[in-house]
Every structure is written in structure tokens, then in C-alpha cells.
Amino acid sequence: MVAQVRLGEMLIAHKIIREEQLQQAIQHQKKSGEKIGQALISLGHITEKQFLDFFAKQLNIPFYDLNLYHIDAKLAEELPESYARLYDAILLKEQNNGFLIGMADPLDVVATDKLRQLLNKPLVFALIKEQDIDRALSLVYRRTKEISVFAHALSQEMNKNEKAITSTPEDRTDAPVIKLLNTLFEDAAKMHASDIHIEPSKEAIRIRLRIDGILHEQIVQEPGIMAAIVSRLKLMSGLNISEKRLPQDGRFDIAPFGKRYDIRLSTMPTPFGESIVMRLLPQTTELFQLESTGMSGDTLEKMHELCRKPNGIILVTGPTGSGKSTTLYATIHEMKQLNLKIITIEDPIEYFLSYAVQIQTNEKIGLDFSTVLRSILRHDPDIILLGEMRDKETTAIAMRAALTGRLVLSTLHTNDAVSTIYRLIDLGIEPYIIAATTQAILSQRLVRLICPHCSEEGPLTESEKVWLSKLNLYNKNISFKHGLGCASCGNTGYCGRTAIFELLELNQAMSDALRENDQNTFRKNASAVLSGKRLANDAYRLAEKGVTTISEMIRVINEGYGLQ
Numbered sequence: 001m002v003a004q005v006r007l008g009e010m011l012i013a014h015k016i017i018r019e020e021q022l023q024q025a026i027q028h029q030k031k032s033g034e035k036i037g038q039a040l041i042s043l044g045h046i047t048e049k050q051f052l053d054f055f056a057k058q059l060n061i062p063f064y065d066l067n068l069y070h071i072d073a074k075l076a077e078e079l080p081e082s083y084a085r086l087y088d089a090i091l092l093k094e095q096n097n098g099f100l101i102g103m104a105d106p107l108d109v110v111a112t113d114k115l116r117q118l119l120n121k122p123l124v125f126a127l128i129k130e131q132d133i134d135r136a137l138s139l140v141y142r143r144t145k146e147i148s149v150f151a152h153a154l155s156q157e158m159n160k161n162e163k164a165i166t167s168t169p170e171d172r173t174d175a176p177v178i179k180l181l182n183t184l185f186e187d188a189a190k191m192h193a194s195d196i197h198i199e200p201s202k203e204a205i206r207i208r209l210r211i212d213g214i215l216h217e218q219i220v221q222e223p224g225i226m227a228a229i230v231s232r233l234k235l236m237s238g239l240n241i242s243e244k245r246l247p248q249d250g251r252f253d254i255a256p257f258g259k260r261y262d263i264r265l266s267t268m269p270t271p272f273g274e275s276i277v278m279r280l281l282p283q284t285t286e287l288f289q290l291e292s293t294g295m296s297g298d299t300l301e302k303m304h305e306l307c308r309k310p311n312g313i314i315l316v317t318g319p320t321g322s323g324k325s326t327t328l329y330a331t332i333h334e335m336k337q338l339n340l341k342i343i344t345i346e347d348p349i350e351y352f353l354s355y356a357v358q359i360q361t362n363e364k365i366g367l368d369f370s371t372v373l374r375s376i377l378r379h380d381p382d383i384i385l386l387g388e389m390r391d392k393e394t395t396a397i398a399m400r401a402a403l404t405g406r407l408v409l410s411t412l413h414t415n416d417a418v419s420t421i422y423r424l425i426d427l428g429i430e431p432y433i434i435a436a437t438t439q440a441i442l443s444q445r446l447v448r449l450i451c452p453h454c455s456e457e458g459p460l461t462e463s464e465k466v467w468l469s470k471l472n473l474y475n476k477n478i479s480f481k482h483g484l485g486c487a488s489c490g491n492t493g494y495c496g497r498t499a500i501f502e503l504l505e506l507n508q509a510m511s512d513a514l515r516e517n518d519q520n521t522f523r524k525n526a527s528a529v530l531s532g533k534r535l536a537n538d539a540y541r542l543a544e545k546g547v548t549t550i551s552e553m554i555r556v557i558n559e560g561y562g563l564q
Contacts, residue, residue: 010058025039035105065128065129076140077141077145083114085141088133089101095124100126104128139490154225155222157176177225188256189257195277196276200272203221205219205225237251253283259282262281262350265277289330289334293326294501299538303331306440314439315438316410317442317443319445332344333353345373346361370393383406383409385410416502438506443501444501445557447499448548449548451492451494455481460480473536480549481546500542502533536553
């Protein structure tokens, strides 16, 4: 507190604030618990930039913007997390046989003395923003160490009493297997992971989190604990613990940090134990608008028009994890009207809609997509959202529903809009029925966004130039951006994702070609309509704007995917 008052007096001495403003800040501080500088900023007596510039100048220390600084996680971990969080401090770099250490409050004498004792090396201090440090510490001190510690503890306990692991009561939260899984879920939630992969091998266990579409790996050196992990997850999912020869699917809920997730779990037998993949689905009532998916321009305008169609089929296609469900929900949200009955068939229900009747499939009791679809036609729906066209029977029933005056929205796993037609034919649907029902096919992918904090212009690599040249897109006069990597993005250079699209509306020429089962003519007409409007064109548009990179465009879009 003494240091805080001293800082206030320094600000008064330099006529940046008045005495009464300092007293107001002290009273505000007592209620809010904020440091004096933040209290002054909160009350509007000083701007953040004014405060930081003054603070750094008076202390004769540098100011570091963590958003622009590449943090060495291995170095930072030399300061234990508990002390880093207690003193709002982070190791930035080694210098002069000591450390440069960033602090939100370098005037805290108790903290600086304790840090010198802990590190036992000469320290030089730098000023950092208080609000930046929490994010930086979360990225540096992930739960990887705790996961390793709990994995070792679990291994030790299994050596003593293996049976006790699988029969651990749910309320025994101190059990190593429960601590391990809770820590893993907390790490995944903190990193906004969409999937958790737990993969056994002879020597170790690989735990991988999919973050922004990319897998990030941690190795656990206790392969013997895999059986306990699988058994605990099976118990949580209500699966058969004794069945280890066949794949199983289940689900359960978790709530790390108070935020609820629906977990879809799948097991798969391997030579070294069962492999586990879990999809994390946040339980939320917040829905996307079509505009917020990344859709824009002509594609957005046409989708708005398609939402007003009275019947037919609109398909959203792409690989697993390409954002199809989000687009479907945004589309159905666009269609909601009091005079329309909307029924959804899903596995699982990802968002709960107040204006729709939603049905969760359950294959264990025979409640699959085709069974539900046959029954709901008697419930007089105007719009049907079908989670996925998985087989011929489901697809055929959906087509019949579209023929009888319903608007059907569904998904398929295909590479692009044109190949979707061939996938439907492979499923056994007659081309003339496809022509009679299909209104449009929207193909999409997700691309990572350049981190706004470390974005800068940079030259393309030779391979990127060659790739663009093959697609007739290379222009040496256009500058592109990339992310350097910083604390905000976990040193990846990317932060968040958005979707890219190609929309194929079936016109009369395409429909006529399908009715005659002339697939070559169909492809020519479809390619002509999509010229300049393919997935690659949409990705390139984002790269030109500095939103994503050419390397990300190459990663997401197959090189053999044409534009003409």
C-alpha cells in the first residue's frame, strides 16, 4: 500500500492528477481491490497510456507489450506458477547472468525481494500491463506439468491396487485418475480446444488437443495408466467397461471453470489399449448469424434468398470440424417465424432452440435418423434440420420430404459442392430426384486468422508463389501478412478461425443435365457457375485483406483443387 500511495504522490507532483483524484482512487480501491493505477484509470482520471508511460519513465525501466513479445515458455517456467500469479510477474529473458522479469507493479518491494530470493540471480525489472499478464501466464503455465504429476501418481496407485481405480466413487475427487482427467479438461477448456485425443503406444501415451484445427501434443511417460483412464471415461459415459474389443460411443457433461460442455466420446481398440477421442461442445444458448460465420458478399445475399424457399434441400458440406453445424444453426435461425414449424433431428443437440422441436437420436434403442425422419413427417413440419445424411435410407426419406413441400437442411461429408452430387448418386439416389429436390449446396472450410497483435507484412516463400501461380492468383504487387507469434496467440501467429465458402445454386441447365443423367454436362455447367467463386477464391480474398495467410490457404485447400 505504501508503494501505491507513493505512486499517487508522484503523479500529483508531476501535476498529472490532483490530490482529490488520488483520494477518490484510494476510496475506489478499497471497494474494488484494484491497484491505485488501475483505480485512477477506471475513474477516468488518467489514460492507460499516460499511466504506463509515466510509470516506466519514473522508474527508469522499459515497458514491454506482451502482445508483441515472443515469450519463451521454457524460460518463464523457471519461476514457479504460484509465485508468478501471486506477484503478477513473468520471466522475459536471460541477460547479464540474470533475468529480465516483467511485473505489473515493480514498486512492490516485498514482491521484488521475494523474487530475488527465489531465483537467486540478478534481476532487472520491466513494466507490463496488468490485464495482459493473466493471458500470458495461462499460455505459459498450462496444465501440462500437473497432468504429468497426476499421471505419475496414478501409475503409483495402480501398482498398489489396480482394481480400486475402476471402482473409485464419483465423489472421491482426490483420486489420481479423477484429478488427472479434471486437469486435462481444464487445460482443454482454457486453450479453447475442440477435441481431446488420448492415444496409447508401447512406450507412452500421447495426449493431443485440437486448437484452431491444429493438434498440440503432450507425452505422458506412464503407458500403464491408459486402462484406468479408459475405464474412468467409460464409467462417466455409461459404457461397457469390460468390452475392449469393439468401438464404443458415449457422452457425458463436464463444467470446468463453471462453463458446461457436452462431451462426445469414442473409443477404438488398438494393439496397446483403447484410443479415446472426445469432442468438446460448449452448452450455450448463443447462436450465430449468417454474417458472423464469415459469409459475405454474393454468397450471403444468395443464402438469405434460399432461406425464403418453401421446399427443397439445402446441403452444407465439408470434412469433420469444418463448421457445418454452426452454419446450419445460423441458417435455421434466419428462417425462424411464428407461422412455421421447425423440427430438428440431431446427434447431439448442440444448441437449444426455443422456436423448434428438437429430437436427439439414440441408436442404442433404434432411434436413428431414418426412424425419426419417417415419424416426424406426420408432425407436419415446414422446415426439417437433419444433422447428417449418413446412409441411403435417411437420404431417400429426406428427398421424399423435400418433394412433398418441406424445406430440408442437412450436411454431407464431401470435398466440394460439385462432388456432392456424385456422393448422393453413390448413396443410391436417382439423379432425377436430386434435380427435383436440391436447391443449393454450400461447401465450406475453416481457416485460421492471423493474430492481430503480432501481424506484419512479409514476403511469400517461393513455394507459396508457385502455388498461387498454378491457380493464376500470384500478383507481385500485392503484400500479404503473417503472424510473428506472441503471448496472445501462444506463439503460433494465429488466433481464432473463420469460414470460407463456395455456394452452388442448381440452375435449369444443371437440373436438366441431371435428369438426363449427363454428369459431364452437369460438371461443365456447375464449374462455369462457380468460376471465381470457389473455396480458394474466398480464402485468397481473406489473405488479400490480411485476415489469413497464404500458407493457411494452402493447408486448408488441396493443391489439386481447381479454380476454373
